[in-house]
Amino acid sequence: MNSGDSLYQDAIKQFAQAAHGHGTLENATGEAKLNNPLCGDRVRMQVALDAGRIAAIAHETKGCLLCRAAASLLGARAAGMDSAAVEAVSDELDAMLKGAAPAPAAWPELAMFVPARAHASRHRCVLLPFRALIDALKAASPEVRRDAPRGAGDTANTTG
Amino acid sequence: MNSGDSLYQDAIKQFAQAAHGHGTLENATGEAKLNNPLCGDRVRMQVALDAGRIAAIAHETKGCLLCRAAASLLGARAAGMDSAAVEAVSDELDAMLKGAAPAPAAWPELAMFVPARAHASRHRCVLLPFRALIDALKAASPEVRRDAPRGAGDTANTTG
Amino acid sequence: MSDTAANLRAQFPLLAAAPELHYLDSAATAQIHRAALDAVVSHETTRRANVMRGTYRLAEAADLAYEQARQSAARFLNAGSAGEIVFTPGATASLNLVAHAFGSTLKAGDRVLVSVAEHHSNFVPWQMLRDRCGIELAPIPVGADGRLDLTRLSELMGDRCRLVAVTQCSNVTGAWTDVATIVAAARKVGAKVLLDGAQAVQHGPQDVRAMDIDFYAFSGHKCFGPGGVGVLWGRAEALARMPPFLGGGGMIAEVTPEASTWAAPPQRFEAGTPPIAQAIGLAAALDWMMTLDWTAIREREDALCQQLIEGLARIPGLRLLGPQHAHHCEARAPIVSFDIPDLHPHDICQVLDAQNLALRGGHHCAQPLLAALGAEACTRASIALYNGEADIEALLAGLDRARRELA
Amino acid sequence: MSDTAANLRAQFPLLAAAPELHYLDSAATAQIHRAALDAVVSHETTRRANVMRGTYRLAEAADLAYEQARQSAARFLNAGSAGEIVFTPGATASLNLVAHAFGSTLKAGDRVLVSVAEHHSNFVPWQMLRDRCGIELAPIPVGADGRLDLTRLSELMGDRCRLVAVTQCSNVTGAWTDVATIVAAARKVGAKVLLDGAQAVQHGPQDVRAMDIDFYAFSGHKCFGPGGVGVLWGRAEALARMPPFLGGGGMIAEVTPEASTWAAPPQRFEAGTPPIAQAIGLAAALDWMMTLDWTAIREREDALCQQLIEGLARIPGLRLLGPQHAHHCEARAPIVSFDIPDLHPHDICQVLDAQNLALRGGHHCAQPLLAALGAEACTRASIALYNGEADIEALLAGLDRARRELA
Numbered sequence A, B: 001m002n003s004g005d006s007l008y009q010d011a012i013k014q015f016a017q018a019a020h021g022h023g024t025l026e027n028a029t030g031e032a033k034l035n036n037p038l039c040g041d042r043v044r045m046q047v048a049l050d051a052g053r054i055a056a057i058a059h060e061t062k063g064c065l066l067c068r069a070a071a072s073l074l075g076a077r078a079a080g081m082d083s084a085a086v087e088a089v090s091d092e093l094d095a096m097l098k099g100a101a102p103a104p105a106a107w108p109e110l111a112m113f114v115p116a117r118a119h120a121s122r123h124r125c126v127l128l129p130f131r132a133l134i135d136a137l138k139a140a141s142p143e144v145r146r147d148a149p150r151g152a153g154d155t156a157n158t159t160g
Numbered sequence C, D: 001m002s003d004t005a006a007n008l009r010a011q012f013p014l015l016a017a018a019p020e021l022h023y024l025d026s027a028a029t030a031q032i033h034r035a036a037l038d039a040v041v042s043h044e045t046t047r048r049a050n051v052m053r054g055t056y057r058l059a060e061a062a063d064l065a066y067e068q069a070r071q072s073a074a075r076f077l078n079a080g081s082a083g084e085i086v087f088t089p090g091a092t093a094s095l096n097l098v099a100h101a102f103g104s105t106l107k108a109g110d111r112v113l114v115s116v117a118e119h120h121s122n123f124v125p126w127q128m129l130r131d132r133c134g135i136e137l138a139p140i141p142v143g144a145d146g147r148l149d150l151t152r153l154s155e156l157m158g159d160r161c162r163l164v165a166v167t168q169c170s171n172v173t174g175a176w177t178d179v180a181t182i183v184a185a186a187r188k189v190g191a192k193v194l195l196d197g198a199q200a201v202q203h204g205p206q207d208v209r210a211m212d213i214d215f216y217a218f219s220g221h222k223c224f225g226p227g228g229v230g231v232l233w234g235r236a237e238a239l240a241r242m243p244p245f246l247g248g249g250g251m252i253a254e255v256t257p258e259a260s261t262w263a264a265p266p267q268r269f270e271a272g273t274p275p276i277a278q279a280i281g282l283a284a285a286l287d288w289m290m291t292l293d294w295t296a297i298r299e300r301e302d303a304l305c306q307q308l309i310e311g312l313a314r315i316p317g318l319r320l321l322g323p324q325h326a327h328h329c330e331a332r333a334p335i336v337s338f339d340i341p342d343l344h345p346h347d348i349c350q351v352l353d354a355q356n357l358a359l360r361g362g363h364h365c366a367q368p369l370l371a372a373l374g375a376e377a378c379t380r381a382s383i384a385l386y387n388g389e390a391d392i393e394a395l396l397a398g399l400d401r402a403r404r405e406l407a
């Protein structure tokens, strides 16, 4: 059923299905919840850090295939990375989606999201788990303040 | 200089110039101030009633030729009328301006405003003194409550 | 025969130019009718001027067209007079206007009833009012079919209810609100009734006097008009008692450095240059709508809705939100939202899009309703007068394909 | 040669179709540029869809065009990023937004400085805020030439001044505000600076970063774009600290019956369906403006302004409001208001209209300024890039005729 340019490559479906890292951590040192205000999708991301690097990662993701595939990929691959590395991959992924760059060399699996380039409204689905992980890492190292307001719509700033 | 269809007939200029009734009353029993929120034009209208009829009328009018001519006409002609008669003439004038009726038979001078028909934005200039007089008459007979909200923009309803 | 879907469709420039498109997202925004677009262009090219300000002919022509637009809106709603029509930037702006202007006349402890079925635009402004001034905000619950559950209505109202602000028609389930019951209960305690008509107006002209309500809000872009304009209708007495909301040019009687006084309604509520060409374009759309045979159109919309509901019923596990039948438009408008287990609405819409089906998936700005119905997001097909059977068939085929492709 | 007034005029559909018209009321509303109108029509006929809601291609195209419009506005203002651009229904709405959202962060006793020269749209919202929450409102006075008198500025500010909200250019006198002096004084006490740019934008792109201000407001219809849309620019940090103003769809992070959380700026301030086609049309106007040679245009506008001022000086008794010379655009924009003894502006404008001269007479929504200058109403000629010497000559001839006809 998959034509070559379809968004729903087998890789995406398989990653989503596998749901690597799905669950919760007992010993989480950082946690973040992010939602997509367009659809109510949610990612809860937990990490346990060891010397600034991800020792364990878990997430609960309620979302579309793209979002779940991205979360699952992080569940499978993020262990061992530090904040800077995660942010770098996230930026590269963003650039890839915007059509400005190829898939990050270090994470060839991200190429499965290349067909999403044409669908700007879905970029945030792919990026949501990455942003949640970045926030969880910040929560785990509280000395790093988060001052700059984030990209539109991904964060809740005020309570009514 | 006056072409036949010009708004500025000699009659209008003469009435405005004459400023019949210009001034203030010592023994006013009713008074109203109205302004035109578009230009800040103002009419202050005073009446002294005798058995429900206008015994004396005076006004201070800061306005354009049309407004001043209308106020002057009232100054010259309104004495002796009661509220109902003033409202009737005002309604007939309104209908005349809207093109729906000829000049009121009882007030042939109002025909001088016929050329204003084509200029809807000026109708309120002509009507302002009439509305002020109606309000002054209401103020003079306080038992007549004014409940219905008035035409747009001519009245001040709330203080900031 | 002039009102067949195909004939109607041909009057919408975007749809006429894209014969392959199955546009099923009119609840988000309806397509613009040719007459509305033409009216905008003609205004901008022949009588563009500011209104209520100038006396030259161009300005008078603009004034006249703008005030005639008010009259069209008044006719469309069967309002008592054109002076009861306030042009706003849209339904959301209309609702916020009431929440601020009427809201400022409320005291802590006064109660406002909304419903769980509201669009965020008729929910959040009241939450914000509650947080500003301590009113009590009570949401009317919904039943399992998404319709407002009015069984405990008078209890919810208590005796300090000042306003019931509810949707006339849900943008998710299409469920119509039982307005008569609400109005009857509100009158007993002296509460006013505001209807959010955003979803109702694309299904025909309304009658605010027959409904005996106090405020009505809608947007131009949802009834075949331009964006950037909406209407707040309010009973003359209700508007006259409200202070202004926004301050600015055109809404004053007099301004001094110390204090200002306000113009009468509707100008009091139209601060600044209004959306002039948009109001004129909206009037053209409303005028056009008033020429249509709505009995026939409703029958057709109802039949399409039923065709869709029956087709969806054949999809294993599919859950239809809202009333399960259209019941000849009595129960629901042709807005059909559903949930298919294990398929995310975004993914469904994406596959449908590849087949030229424009549908929206998400929470549709109605999170409290979705939560009450036990859903997080859903897929929505909304049907308007230019849709036909081919659109429904394409959608049902598209869903089959989505289920295969996403499995 | 592509920028002569005649060539420019030909690009404005209304003016091109009415060669006899001398349009001198651009300060009220500027005519719409062909590119802006075309952009509106093209959006409505090829990619009309709601924004920030759908994932189908039509919706994505609408999203993209809308976000690109934000970028155009950011470039026009030299903003730090497109995320600092909030689309609003107009300048009045932008100003009210700040008065409510920033205003809600002020406490009784905090001070806001406006000026006596403000348009009602930047005066009344602050009076209303004062009445709501007890801030002190202090108006900066004007000198005899209508320019803000800044000699006692720091005294007026005191030490609790939180905001200075002033016009960049008066819509009556054309006087430019000395922004640098105000910003320097405001910085000393930690006050923010808001500029009402409504009259400035039709005279060229702006640089909010060079001016080092915090908020900037303007309307699309005054810079050759559609009506129904405006911009509020705010520094990212300033916007991030403000609560929302209106509640509704698109501005939330999450809504529950109990409480809601807000999206980040700019969405936080764009409740409901925004004026999409209008924002896209505005962007087309701004993009076009950014291609022009503004040095040349300002020189021409300045020369016309000087020609008019000199012609007016020959009318016995005429009083020119505002700076007496344009001083190469340093002192005033080409907005020229005057008062002729014993001739009422309405009557003057009426006679001018019969000669195809479109000018506005009245208080121009600036009653405090007129009062300060000792006038009640005045006649205003405002010059834009499509005006030429013929317009000025016709106006001077028209005034001669008005004086004869009204005498």
Ligand SMILES: Cc1ncc(COP(=O)(O)O)c(C=O)c1O
Pocket: C027, C028, C090, C091, C092, C093, C119, C121, C122, C167, C169, C170, C171, C196, C198, C199, C219, C221, C365, D249, D271, D272, D273, D274
């Ligand atoms: C029921 C309902 N109310 C209010 C709105 C808000 O309308 P707008 O976004 O045009 O302001 C909508 C539109 O999404 C709606 O469906």
Ligand SMILES: Cc1ncc(COP(=O)(O)O)c(C=O)c1O
Pocket: C249, C271, C272, C273, C274, D027, D028, D090, D091, D092, D093, D119, D121, D122, D167, D169, D170, D171, D196, D198, D199, D219, D221, D365
């Ligand atoms: C200086 C100034 N500020 C604000 C405004 C208000 O603009 P708008 O009516 O487009 O909201 C105007 C326009 O009349 C103006 O001239």
